[in-house]
Amino acid sequence: MVVGPGTVSDQLPVVPDPAEGAVPGKAVEGRSLGRIAWNRLKRDRVAMAGGSVVIFLILVAVLAPWIVDAFGHPPNQFHQNLIDTSTLVPKGGTGISGEHLFGVEPQNGRDIFSRVVYGARISLLIAFLATLLSVAIGATMGVVAGYFGGWVDSLISRAMDVFLAFPLLVFSIALAGVIPDEAFGLSGDSLRISLLIFIIGFFSWPYIGRIVRGQTLSLREREFIDAARSLGARGPYVIFKEMLPNLVAPILIYATLLIPTNILFEAALSFLGVGIRPPTASWGGMLSQAATFYTVWHFMFFPGMAIFITVLAFNLFGDGLRDALDPKGRR
Template sequence: MTAPLDVSGSELEAAPEAVLDGQAKAIQGRSLGQIAWMRLKRDKVALTGAGVVIFLILVAVFAPVIVGLIGHPPTDFNQDLISSETMAPKDGTGIGWDHLFGVEPVNGRDIFSRIVYGARISLLIAFLATLLSVVIGTLLGVMAGYFGGWVDSVISKTMDVFLAFPILVFAMALSGIVQQSDSAFGLTGDTLSVTLLIFIIGFFNWPYIGRIMRGQTLSLREREFVDAARSLGARGPYIIFREMLPNLVAPILVYSTLLIPTNILFEAALSFLGVGVRPPTPTWGGMLSEAVRFYTIPHFMFFPGMAIFITVLAFNLFGDGLRDALDPRAR
C-alpha cells in the first residue's frame, strides 16, 4: 500500500493566495494575431528591419519637408562647387553641413536631396507593382487551385509562359519605345514612366505568388471547413472570398514583404540601364548609372548604392521574421 498524502501543512502553504481565496483569474485565450505579434516582438532583428522600413516610408512621404530643412532642391545646379578643370567637386566630395552627402560631379546637384526624393520613386513603384502582382496572382492562383480541371490547366500553362518570358528584355524594349514619345495612353512625363514601370514589373511577376497561392488552395480545399460550407449550399465565389482568402492572409503578407525588395532592385536595374524614369527626376538606379562614368569619385556611387542595400536588407529581414511569426508550426 502507498502511504497517504500528507496535506496538513506544506502543500497548502505552497498554494497561491489567490487560489486559496477563490480569486484565481480564468485563463484567457489568444488569437492567432496575438500569438504572431508575441513571436515577432521576440525577434529583434525583424523589428529592426520593420523600424527601418517605417523610417524609409516616412522619409519618402515627407521628402519635400526634409529637403526644405536640411537640403537643397534636387534639380538645382551648384556650379560654384565644381572645378572647371576636372569637373569634380573642388574639395573632392563637396560633403559639408550644406551638402550632407556631397554633390555630383559636373552639375553639382545635392546627393542627399536626390536620394531622399529617389526613395519616393523607388518605394512607390515597388509598393504598387507588388500590389498589382499580389492581386492578380492571388485571384488566379486561388481559382486554379479550387476549381481544378481545365481552369487549373489554362492558368498553370499561362504561368509557365510568363515565367519563361524574358521580362528584362521586354521591359527595356517597351520602355524605350514608349518613352521616345512625349505622351502615351493619356499620360506624359514622369507619370507615364512610373505607370509603365508599375505595369511591367507588377503584371509580369504575378505567376510567382500565383503558384504559391495555388499550392495553398489545393491544401485548403480538402479541409473540413470547406466541406462544411459546401454542405450548406455555398457556391464557389463565396467559399473563395469568405472561407479561403482569410486563411491565405499570412502567406500573402509574407510573400509581399519579400517581393517588394525584388521590385526595388528591378526598378533600379531598369533605371541603371536607362529605360526607367527619365532624368532629371532622381532615382537610385539612375544615380548609379550616372556614377559609373565617375568611378574615381566613390561617394557619388556609394550613397545611392547604400540606400538600395539598406532598403532591400530591411525588407528581407522584416519579411523573414514575419514568416517565422506567422508559421503555425513555430514555437
C-alpha cells in the first residue's frame, strides 16, 4: 500500500542511521589482575598509610649512616657531660635537645635517636631475611606435600607438626647461648645476625607450609590442572608453571604478616640477652637496658614506640594487601 502525504507516517520522527556520522570511540583498555589489585589497594587508605610507613622505615634503615650524620651522633659515642654524676640520669631528666632529638641514655649518655635508627637496620634485616628463608622452605614443602599427597604428604605434615610443637623460644635461648664468639667462619655481629636468621627462619616455615599445602590441595582438583596433566605435563611443570603463579597471592600476604612476628621475636631474644650483643644497637637490647632505669621514661619509650609502629604498619599493610588480592575473603 502506498502511503500518501498527510498520513501517520509523516508524523513519525526520523531515526538517524547509527553508522552515519558515528564518532570512533576510545578502545577499552584491558586491566591485568595485578592492576586491579593495585586499584583496590589504593582505595584502602589505612593500608596505604601502613605501606607508606613501611617504605619510610626501610629508607631509614638503608640511609641510617647519613641520617645519623645529619641529625644525631655516632651510636656508641659517650656524652658523659650530659649525665648527672650523682643520679646517673641525663641532666634535665631526658637530655632532649636540638642535638639529641630523643635524648641520651642514662649512665653513659649515648644518643638514643642514633641507636633507634641503627636498630631499625638490625630488626628489619633479620626479619626480612628470616621471612625469606621461611617462605622459601615453607612454600616448597607445602606445594610438594599438597600436590603429590600420599606418603609424601604424611611425612611432610608430620614434620610440620613436630616443628610446630617445638619449644622455639627455649631452644633459641639455649642455642644462642652455647654458640661461641667465632663459628662457621663468622664472628661478632655477623655471626649473631646469621644465627638469628637461621633460628627464626628455619623453625617458622611450618606456618606458611600448612597454608600453602591447603591451597595446593584445592588447586590440584581444578580444571586447568587436569588439562595440563591430560596434555602430558609432568609434576615439576605443573608445580612451577600452573600452581605457583596461583599461590603468589597467599604467599605474599602471609609474608607481610610474618615479618612483624619475626621483628617481635628478634626483639624478644635481644631483650633476653641472647640476640644482638652490646654495644650494637637493637630495639630489644635497648628495652632490656631501659628496664634497669624504668623511671627514665624516654629511654624505654622511643625503642618501644619504634617496635610498636613498625609492627602496626606491617599488619595494616598486610591486611589491606589480603583484601586487595582476595576480595572474596574480605569481611
